[in-house]
Amino acid sequence: MASDTPVKVSRPKIQRLPPLPPAETVYHRIRKRVHLICFLIFIALPFFNVMRFDIPRQRFYFAGFELWINEFAIIFFALMFLMFLIAASAILYGRIYCGYACPQMIFSEWSCSVENWAQKTISRRFPRWTTKLKSIAAMAVWWLVLGGTSVFLAYVFTSYFVEPRDLLARLFHFDLVTAGGITGATVTLITFLDFALVRQRFCTTVCPYGYLQGILQDNNSLLVVYHDGKAEQKVCIECGKCVRVCEMNIDIRNSPHQIECVHCGDCIDACEDVLRRIGRTGLIHYAWGEVPNPGKREPLLRRLGFRDAKRVAIIAVLLFYFCGLVVALSMRQPVLVRIAPDRTTLYQVMADGRIVNRMRIKVANRSGQPATIKFWIEGLPGAELVLPHNPVILGPSESFEQTYDLRVRPWPGAQDVNHFRIVAQAGDAAKPELFDMTFVMPTGPRER
Numbered sequence: 001m002a003s004d005t006p007v008k009v010s011r012p013k014i015q016r017l018p019p020l021p022p023a024e025t026v027y028h029r030i031r032k033r034v035h036l037i038c039f040l041i042f043i044a045l046p047f048f049n050v051m052r053f054d055i056p057r058q059r060f061y062f063a064g065f066e067l068w069i070n071e072f073a074i075i076f077f078a079l080m081f082l083m084f085l086i087a088a089s090a091i092l093y094g095r096i097y098c099g100y101a102c103p104q105m106i107f108s109e110w111s112c113s114v115e116n117w118a119q120k121t122i123s124r125r126f127p128r129w130t131t132k133l134k135s136i137a138a139m140a141v142w143w144l145v146l147g148g149t150s151v152f153l154a155y156v157f158t159s160y161f162v163e164p165r166d167l168l169a170r171l172f173h174f175d176l177v178t179a180g181g182i183t184g185a186t187v188t189l190i191t192f193l194d195f196a197l198v199r200q201r202f203c204t205t206v207c208p209y210g211y212l213q214g215i216l217q218d219n220n221s222l223l224v225v226y227h228d229g230k231a232e233q234k235v236c237i238e239c240g241k242c243v244r245v246c247e248m249n250i251d252i253r254n255s256p257h258q259i260e261c262v263h264c265g266d267c268i269d270a271c272e273d274v275l276r277r278i279g280r281t282g283l284i285h286y287a288w289g290e291v292p293n294p295g296k297r298e299p300l301l302r303r304l305g306f307r308d309a310k311r312v313a314i315i316a317v318l319l320f321y322f323c324g325l326v327v328a329l330s331m332r333q334p335v336l337v338r339i340a341p342d343r344t345t346l347y348q349v350m351a352d353g354r355i356v357n358r359m360r361i362k363v364a365n366r367s368g369q370p371a372t373i374k375f376w377i378e379g380l381p382g383a384e385l386v387l388p389h390n391p392v393i394l395g396p397s398e399s400f401e402q403t404y405d406l407r408v409r410p411w412p413g414a415q416d417v418n419h420f421r422i423v424a425q426a427g428d429a430a431k432p433e434l435f436d437m438t439f440v441m442p443t444g445p446r447e448r
């Protein structure tokens with residue numbers, strides 16, 4: 001006889017897996033945040049004149065200063081500082097710049113992400129489409145996004161060499177005639193092809209930094225190193241995840257010195273993620289030189305990369321150029337005045353008896369504000385410097401270089417060669433500049 005009482009089925013008790021140990025390395029997440037910061041810096045540098053080389057106007061903008069091409073000392077220190085910054089970064093931290101800060105890497109990875117996103121989105125939204133149609137649609141979306149982004153990136157990149165507002169006006173007028181417009185269009189096309197077709201291949205074929213790194217790094221540089229762990233009984237389980245995540249398509253287990261490796265650390269995260277599921281720690285690490293030493297606490301300076309005298313020396317040289325740059329910038333005068341006698345003719349005698357010496361005057365307003373420069377003569381009685389205007393008013397970045405007459409009526413006691421001084425003062429607050437000169441006169445007037 002059938003009973004209505006439900007039969008109790010005894011189910012096996014679900015065994016909950018032990019929780020995963022916390023992930024120890026999160027380089028991918030850190031790297032994406034650094035990418036975002038670097039992207040914002042890449043955009044900000046030309047717009048705030050932090051670093052920009054204006055080719056049409058022949059100006060170098062650095063840290064907000066508008067430097068003229070003839071300001072050799074500052075440009076020398078700035079270039080040497082940047083050069084040693086790259087060298088020091090390569091010697092101490094290997095290819096960290098490539099993985100974490102290089103615009104080529106940032107946008108190549110971004111391009112790959114957009115391509116994947118477009119494929120997944122089209123497949124999810126249009127499941128009935130044929131595979132071929134989905135692939136064409138995904139590519140169209142990807143290229144559309146890439147096209148718009150290429151225009152923006154090309155605009156930012158060209159702004160490093162052409163004034164950004166001027167360039168924007170050309171962009172809105174679809175200027176394909178002037179040099180700036182043609183440059184912008186060419187850079188857009190190159191950017192599009194780069195991020196559509198080349199991407200990370202650029203790092204291993206065209207970019208010289210990878211080759212330079214091979215020369216600069218040594219046994220104390222930061223590397224990504226695989227440690228087989230045999231001594232600690234934690235061998236590789238051959239899951240291959242470290243190879244699958246590598247954007248450069250290499251196997252870090254073969255060598256830490258592969259030129260393709262950009263030290264991004266994604267394989268470190270991958271290995272850590274796999275092995276922690278079976279209660280082990282990863283086999284790939286950032287390490288100073290080839291010998292990984294995870295877990296061992298070292299002094300702070302060694303952990304920051306100062307591991308031998310060579311590294312201290314290169315940081316000292318870097319500091320030297322940095323200090324030189326700071327001093328050169330602090331001594332910089334926003335208004336440049338140069339005065340020299342023009343001795344093509346020693347002197348001229350005018351019809352009214354006045355004597356003329358000619359002076360070559362160069363004035364350049366290197367600031368972003370209008371400047372007023374006043375000139376006067378000391379030590380030459382009744383002298384007249386024949387400028388079209390005195391004070392001279394110059395707009396931002398304006399300059400002139402001309403030869404002007406300095407006229408004097410002979411005075412009792414005048415010599416053949418008379419020492420005097422031209423004083424130039426830019427603005428009321430500025431300290432006047434003094435130019436000690438000589439005024440040449442014929443002996444005749446003095447004898448008369």
Ligand code: SF4
Binds near residue numbers: 245252260263265266
């Ligand atoms: S081997 Fe590792 S660190 Fe090197 S590029 Fe590939 S994922 Fe990045």
Ligand code: SF4
Binds near residue numbers: 243253283
């Ligand atoms: S991810 Fe780690 S465990 Fe997996 S293959 Fe690479 S090194 Fe071996």
